[in-house]
Amino acid sequence: MSDISNVSTVSGPSAGPPQASPNPLVGREVPSKRARVQAITSGKGGVGKTFLAANLAAALAKRGRRVLVLDADLGLANLDVVLNLFPKVTLHDVFTGKVQLEDAILHAPGGFSVLLAGSGLVEYSRLTPEVREQLLRIIETLAPRFDHILLDTGAGISDVVLYAVSLADDVIVLATPEPTSMTDAYATIKVLATQQRRHAIQLVVNQVGRIGEGRTIRGQLQLVVDKFVTPTLPEGSPAPALELIGEVPLDAGVREAVQQRRLLIELQPGSAPAQAIHAIAAKIAP
Amino acid sequence: MHTQTDPAAAPTDVPTLRLAPAMQLLQQSGRELPDRHNVGHVAWLQAVIDGLCELSSRDPLTGLANRRQFELALASEIDRVARAGEPALVLMIDIDHFKTVNDTHGHQAGDLVLKAIAKALHECIRPMDTLARIGGEEFAMILPNCPPSFGLAVAERVRKKVQGRPVAIAPGQQVTVTVSLGGAFAPQWVRSSAPLWIDRADQQLYRAKAEGRNRACLEQPTVSLVSAEEKGLLFGTSQFADFE
Numbered sequence: 001m002s003d004i005s006n007v008s009t010v011s012g013p014s015a016g017p018p019q020a021s022p023n024p025l026v027g028r029e030v031p032s033k034r035a036r037v038q039a040i041t042s043g044k045g046g047v048g049k050t051f052l053a054a055n056l057a058a059a060l061a062k063r064g065r066r067v068l069v070l071d072a073d074l075g076l077a078n079l080d081v082v083l084n085l086f087p088k089v090t091l092h093d094v095f096t097g098k099v100q101l102e103d104a105i106l107h108a109p110g111g112f113s114v115l116l117a118g119s120g121l122v123e124y125s126r127l128t129p130e131v132r133e134q135l136l137r138i139i140e141t142l143a144p145r146f147d148h149i150l151l152d153t154g155a156g157i158s159d160v161v162l163y164a165v166s167l168a169d170d171v172i173v174l175a176t177p178e179p180t181s182m183t184d185a186y187a188t189i190k191v192l193a194t195q196q197r198r199h200a201i202q203l204v205v206n207q208v209g210r211i212g213e214g215r216t217i218r219g220q221l222q223l224v225v226d227k228f229v230t231p232t233l234p235e236g237s238p239a240p241a242l243e244l245i246g247e248v249p250l251d252a253g254v255r256e257a258v259q260q261r262r263l264l265i266e267l268q269p270g271s272a273p274a275q276a277i278h279a280i281a282a283k284i285a286p
Numbered sequence: 287m288h289t290q291t292d293p294a295a296a297p298t299d300v301p302t303l304r305l306a307p308a309m310q311l312l313q314q315s316g317r318e319l320p321d322r323h324n325v326g327h328v329a330w331l332q333a334v335i336d337g338l339c340e341l342s343s344r345d346p347l348t349g350l351a352n353r354r355q356f357e358l359a360l361a362s363e364i365d366r367v368a369r370a371g372e373p374a375l376v377l378m379i380d381i382d383h384f385k386t387v388n389d390t391h392g393h394q395a396g397d398l399v400l401k402a403i404a405k406a407l408h409e410c411i412r413p414m415d416t417l418a419r420i421g422g423e424e425f426a427m428i429l430p431n432c433p434p435s436f437g438l439a440v441a442e443r444v445r446k447k448v449q450g451r452p453v454a455i456a457p458g459q460q461v462t463v464t465v466s467l468g469g470a471f472a473p474q475w476v477r478s479s480a481p482l483w484i485d486r487a488d489q490q491l492y493r494a495k496a497e498g499r500n501r502a503c504l505e506q507p508t509v510s511l512v513s514a515e516e517k518g519l520l521f522g523t524s525q526f527a528d529f530e
């Protein structure tokens with residue numbers, strides 16, 4: 001859990017300035033036989049992880065990708081609410097062996113697949129060896145059948161969140177311009193860089209007041225990382241680099257979509273935030 | 287929980303229960319039961335059950351909590367930490383070269399050492415702490431509400447207490463034993479799991495052993511803390527300078 005061997009291959013020696021193109025992370029060819037596993041995490045709750053996961057999944061699906069969203073927020077599932085899906089069969093039943101994994105995979109409105117945790121999973125919010133095994137097994141089993149597996153993690157930096165992130169090829173940290181969200185995003189980045197030796201971390205800034213605010217926030221976070229995190233890493237470790245892969249404008253449409261339990265990119269496809277999510281999808285899946 | 291019904295009306299028909307093995311265990315442990323006829327069947331049975339619970343949660347040699355009780359306490363501490371966000375420390379304590387004591391002086395001497403160390407450790411804890419013997423020569427402490435800045439001092443105090451307390455193993459014969467300690471704090475803002483928390487403390491214990499024993503190693507808990515300095519730089523102002 002402490003060292004993520006598959007990450008070290010991602011950035012490599014060409015990890016230049018995070019904004020530079022061509023970027024070593026995005027645009028990297030997705031191996032045809034295995035999904036790219038991407039964790040969405042934030043530190044602070046309520047910044048839009050599930051909103052991003054669902055809409056990004058739909059945007060990727062529109063680009064012809066096979067996408068699975070896994071509700072890795074094992075304790076407090078929200079994905080069901082956002083997608084307006086209330087299935088009888090959940091991950092809980094898979095964990096307890098009641099149903100086969102296949103039977104728990106649902107088709108979401110946006111043309112992608114979802115695995116919902118269900119509220120019965122509260123007992124699994126502790127990272128037992130069993131939960132580790134199950135999550136790993138599920139991802140390994142499903143990876144060959146999808147192009148992207150998005151892990152919608154819980155809030156905070158719990159063991160479960162860190163473990164879920166450790167299973168991912170890429171980690172997307174979601175923040176808003178709120179100081180509390182930025183602080184928690186920074187704390188998350190710090191933990192990922194020091195404990196998991198992540199040195200390529202993607203950043204999405206949600207609810208920006210104007211385009212460009214995300215870039216400023218990335219710059220600030222990178223500045224603090226360079227000053228306080230990088231020097232604490234063992235000698236020879238690559239410096240952690242934050243890459244801004246999108247900024248999603250604050251927009252009343254988002255609230256409306258969430259309240260109607262619809263996907264924003266379907267309800268208001270032309271809106272600024274919907275366009276921003278399409279742009280993220282285009283970066284992830286060119 | 288405790289029903290105060292008339293003993294005569296209680297549904298429990300005590301004479302038909304197989305109580306002999308339980309009574310034997312309680313007698314052996316030296317636990318006294320109230321007079322069945324004075325307190326009534328229900329209260330008496332409750333005392334038997336309490337006695338058995340006590341027995342099954344204690345280590346018979348040292349009288350400390352056993353591994354089972356330790357795990358229960360750890361689980362409830364995890365719940366508390368997740369809820370209240372208070373810092374909590376787990377210390378794993380292992381007697382250095384305990385096998386040598388057994389091999390050189392015999393197992394009875396080994397038992398005396400275990401008892402003496404249990405006593406010394408017990409003098410180091412607060413009433414709310416849990417101290418358990420969780421394996422042969424391994425002890426563990428759960429210290430609720432222990433600030434990270436105190437962790438090392440607490441562990442060192444325990445280490446010195448044991449070191450400064452030679453154990454009499456026979457008339458005129460003393461041995462000085464030492465302990466190695468490994469500690470880990472419950473992760474900040476997080477619901478951990480018992481195996482993971484123990485594992486992290488164990489890793490520090492291995493480190494203490496590897497670095498030469500008779501020492502305390504604590505996991506550095508500062509990794510997810512964001513200092514005022516960091517916040518200051520993050521927001522490009524000193525508006526957060528007052529916050530820890």
